[in-house]
Amino acid sequence: MTRPPDETGIETLIQLMSRLPGLGPRSARRAVLAMLKRRAQVMAPLAQSLAEVALNARDCRICGNxxxxxxxxxxxxxxxxxxxxxxxxxxxxxxxxxxxxxxxxxxxxxxxxxxxxxxxxxxxxxxxxxxxxxxxxxxxxxxxxxxxxxxxxxxxxxxxxxxxxxxxxxxxxxxxxxxxxxxxxxxxxxxxxxxxxxxxx
The missing domain is CATH 3.40.1360.10 (Dna Topoisomerase Vi A Subunit; Chain: A, domain 2)
Incomplete structure (x- = not known):
């Protein structure tokens, strides 16, 4: 059966989360649902922090940290x-x-x-x-x-x-x-x- 398109991006988010260590599909689904219930307090700040780290994080040129x-x-x-x-x-x-x-x-x-x-x-x-x-x-x-x-x-x-x-x-x-x-x-x-x-x- 063909799945409906993921218009909200929620399924995509669950799939991405499930790739993280310690999170399988079920745990990722629970985490996403928890964040959706607290969008302003958790999800929005998390999205902003992820964007900032993705943009600015780099390896220390001396030690690799x-x-x-x-x-x-x-x-x-x-x-x-x-x-x-x-x-x-x-x-x-x-x-x-x-x-x-x-x-x-x-x-x-x-x-x-x-x-x-x-x-x-x-x-x-x-x-x-x-x-x-x-x-x-x-x-x-x-x-x-x-x-x-x-x-x-x-x-x-x-x-x-x-x-x-x-x-x-x-x-x-x-x-x-x-x-x-x-x-x-x-x-x-x-x-x-x-x-x-x-x-x-």
Whole structure:
């Protein structure tokens, strides 16, 4: 049976929402209905905020964090120049560590892990740029805060080998991160314990 045209755009909105992580078609439908009931209080401000972020959001040119300026607030903050550089797989991992509030250095976001199938090699992940940054900024410690998956650990060892040309100490997260676990899914206490108990790689 042919479906009627979506003249109001509601069905299109539901389909777009259902593509978001954690939302299937039923959850997306409930979310859209909830917003429709509170158009002025929720839907209109949300639409405006989405438009602004879509227009202004960009990757920080130094670390890869998401910001609305060329440099994110962390890279702009002189108090974060501690000599410690935390390498993470994704922006979600950076945000998770910031939520935990236990790290006061700076970050480097890889944007993934090494994967020949996905076409992600050292260049795509910015590993040569990372090595240059460690030398240029006189970084004393590089913390490889990658997930405990096989691909992430392979990437961590590759980075550690690449950084042997620098004088920086290379450490990695220790206790608290389960094998196969992803940082963004861990609670703040677990993340804090893992960061404090980091060990030399």
């Amino acid at each position: 998401i910001s609305t300026a060329d440099l994110c607030p962390i890279c702009q903050d002189p108090s974060r120049a501690t000599g410690e550089l935390c390498v993470v797989e994704d922006v979600a991992d950076l945000w998770a560590l910031e939520r935990a509030g236990v790290f006061r250095g700076r970050y480097q976001v890889l944007g993934g892990t090494l994967s020949a199938l996905d076409g992600l090699g050292p260049e795509e992940l910015g590993i040569p740029r990372l090595v240059a940054r460690v030398s240029d900024e006189a970084v004393t410690e590089v913390i490889l805060a990658l997930s405990a998956t096989i691909d992430a650990q392979t990437t961590a060892h590759y980075i550690a080998d690449a950084l042997t040309v620098t004088t920086a100490q290379i450490t990695t997260l220790a206790q608290g991160v389960p094998v196969g676990g992803e940082l963004d899914h861990l609670d703040d206490g677990t993340l804090g314990a893992a960061l404090r108990a980091r060990r030399k790689l």
